[in-house]
Amino acid sequence: MAFAGSAIPMPTHFGSLHTAGALRHYAQHQEIFGEGDDADAYFKVVSGVVRTCRFLSGGRRQVDEFHLPGDLFGFEMGLHRRLCAEAASAATIIHYRHRSIESVAANDKAAALRLFEHAVRSLARAQDHAVLLGRRTAIEKVAAFLIDWAAHFSPDEDVILAMTRQDIADYLGLTVETVSRTLARMEKHAVIELCTARWIKLTDPVALRDLAS
Amino acid sequence: MAFAGSAIPMPTHFGSLHTAGALRHYAQHQEIFGEGDDADAYFKVVSGVVRTCRFLSGGRRQVDEFHLPGDLFGFEMGLHRRLCAEAASAATIIHYRHRSIESVAANDKAAALRLFEHAVRSLARAQDHAVLLGRRTAIEKVAAFLIDWAAHFSPDEDVILAMTRQDIADYLGLTVETVSRTLARMEKHAVIELCTARWIKLTDPVALRDLAS
DNA sequence: CGTCTCCTTGATTGAAATCAACTTAGGTGG
DNA sequence: CCACCTAAGTTGATTTCAATCAAGGAGACG
Numbered sequence: 001m002a003f004a005g006s007a008i009p010m011p012t013h014f015g016s017l018h019t020a021g022a023l024r025h026y027a028q029h030q031e032i033f034g035e036g037d038d039a040d041a042y043f044k045v046v047s048g049v050v051r052t053c054r055f056l057s058g059g060r061r062q063v064d065e066f067h068l069p070g071d072l073f074g075f076e077m078g079l080h081r082r083l084c085a086e087a088a089s090a091a092t093i094i095h096y097r098h099r100s101i102e103s104v105a106a107n108d109k110a111a112a113l114r115l116f117e118h119a120v121r122s123l124a125r126a127q128d129h130a131v132l133l134g135r136r137t138a139i140e141k142v143a144a145f146l147i148d149w150a151a152h153f154s155p156d157e158d159v160i161l162a163m164t165r166q167d168i169a170d171y172l173g174l175t176v177e178t179v180s181r182t183l184a185r186m187e188k189h190a191v192i193e194l195c196t197a198r199w200i201k202l203t204d205p206v207a208l209r210d211l212a213s
Numbered sequence: 214m215a216f217a218g219s220a221i222p223m224p225t226h227f228g229s230l231h232t233a234g235a236l237r238h239y240a241q242h243q244e245i246f247g248e249g250d251d252a253d254a255y256f257k258v259v260s261g262v263v264r265t266c267r268f269l270s271g272g273r274r275q276v277d278e279f280h281l282p283g284d285l286f287g288f289e290m291g292l293h294r295r296l297c298a299e300a301a302s303a304a305t306i307i308h309y310r311h312r313s314i315e316s317v318a319a320n321d322k323a324a325a326l327r328l329f330e331h332a333v334r335s336l337a338r339a340q341d342h343a344v345l346l347g348r349r350t351a352i353e354k355v356a357a358f359l360i361d362w363a364a365h366f367s368p369d370e371d372v373i374l375a376m377t378r379q380d381i382a383d384y385l386g387l388t389v390e391t392v393s394r395t396l397a398r399m400e401k402h403a404v405i406e407l408c409t410a411r412w413i414k415l416t417d418p419v420a421l422r423d424l425a426s
Numbered sequence: 427c428g429t430c431t432c433c434t435t436g437a438t439t440g441a442a443a444t445c446a447a448c449t450t451a452g453g454t455g456g
Numbered sequence: 457c458c459a460c461c462t463a464a465g466t467t468g469a470t471t472t473c474a475a476t477c478a479a480g481g482a483g484a485c486g
Contacts, residue, residue, distance in 0.1 A: 178441090
């Protein structure tokens with residue numbers, strides 16, 4: 001909670017109405033905030049991966065999004081959290097406490113515009129996600145996910161998955177088994193190579209893109 | 214296209230940077246704008262229902278949202294449309310031309326805040342939609358849709374569907390047949406009554422809510 | 427009255443879920 | 457360092473829910 005003597009993380013993005021950030025570390029699977037919690041902070045991923053998600057009856061889970069180092073998350077228009085956030089891997093996160101998003105937007109024009117852009121980008125992603133979930137087959141979903149994730153790596157680099165098969169499944173509206181089988185099928189067709197479970201070579205990116213339809 | 218001599222529709226919502234609205238009528242299934250079109254206007258539904266949606270290979274379609282009288286739609290952050298819009302029923306719509314959303318937001322504080330709120334509400338809806346599509350069964354989807362739609366009617370009133378089974382199916386990520394069968398199943402269990410295909414009585418709203426899980 | 431489009435219902439198929447072992451890979455502590 | 461333990465991942469057999477294929481029925485409209 002207290003500021004470290006060394007680097008004090010200041011948010012460069014929304015330059016108003018918050019205290020300096022507090023750095024915290026989370027173990028894998030640890031909850032950052034839960035559905036219904038008070039929304040009095042936003043967050044920035046420093047290292048690791050965070051998932052935001054929702055739970056349904058019967059232990060069903062829908063992962064909304066994965067947040068990577070540099071990403072901001074946890075904005076909420078209302079007073080309460082509509083999603084929960086958990087560390088998908090061990091993660092370091094900066095907490096920026098604030099009053100309300102409205103007050104930030106009202107007082108700082110530049111911050112308001114950034115917030116708006118953030119909301120619009122999130123909306124676009126959520127709509128794309130809905131198409132994926134509603135109208136695509138298992139192989140199209142997995143291919144689309146791999147392409148998306150691979151975008152975080154340079155084209156020649158291999159792809160390292162930072163999340164479990166369960167996380168991928170819950171993001172794509174599938175089961176772990178189906179994700180596993182689909183990846184195996186892609187490997188058999190020489191589209192990818194599974195060096196280890198988390199280390200993937202995109203042997204044939206063009207074919208992969210075709211699979212995503 | 215030209216202004217009628219009588220009532221000129223002025224937008225009360227985003228009070229800047231557009232000409233007065235032009236009223237237009239659309240036949241059922243008529244396109245209002247298509248994916249990739251220039252985004253130089255936003256719209257308000259006066260009567261009828263509009264669907265915004267996206268198309269995939271193989272004729273697959275995902276309906277993003279239904280827009281009812283009073284609803285605004287067609288905001289776009291970028292220069293181009295990411296979704297298309299079509300009249301789900303015969304519809305009357307006001308067109309408000311504008312330069313860019315950014316210019317609106319930059320010049321008018323109140324309009325910017327409204328736009329932001331609109332984006333955030335849309336985001337919340339899109340995220341809820343993703344959960345529905347990813348992790349719910351056919352009966353849960355249909356029940357959730359009916360509850361949502363019924364909210365536009367007073368509790369004692371019967372529900373009139375303004376869209377086809379195909380529209381509902383494409384909104385829920387199902388087929389027409391599954392929607393039809395699921396409604397039939399609900400009727401057999403005395404949860405709803407299908408007076409006609411489009412006229413539904415919610416016989417047991419509590420049971421319906423349970424079905425939506 | 428005939429011809430659309432929309433909707434329903436039945437039969438069958440099929441893709442993904444479920445159930446069930448089994449394997450692999452990390453991580454920890456002796 | 458290695459042996460054990462657990463979480464994560466794979467693979468196979470089977471089931472199930474929804475899709476597909478197919479045929480009719482019900483309205484709306486010229």
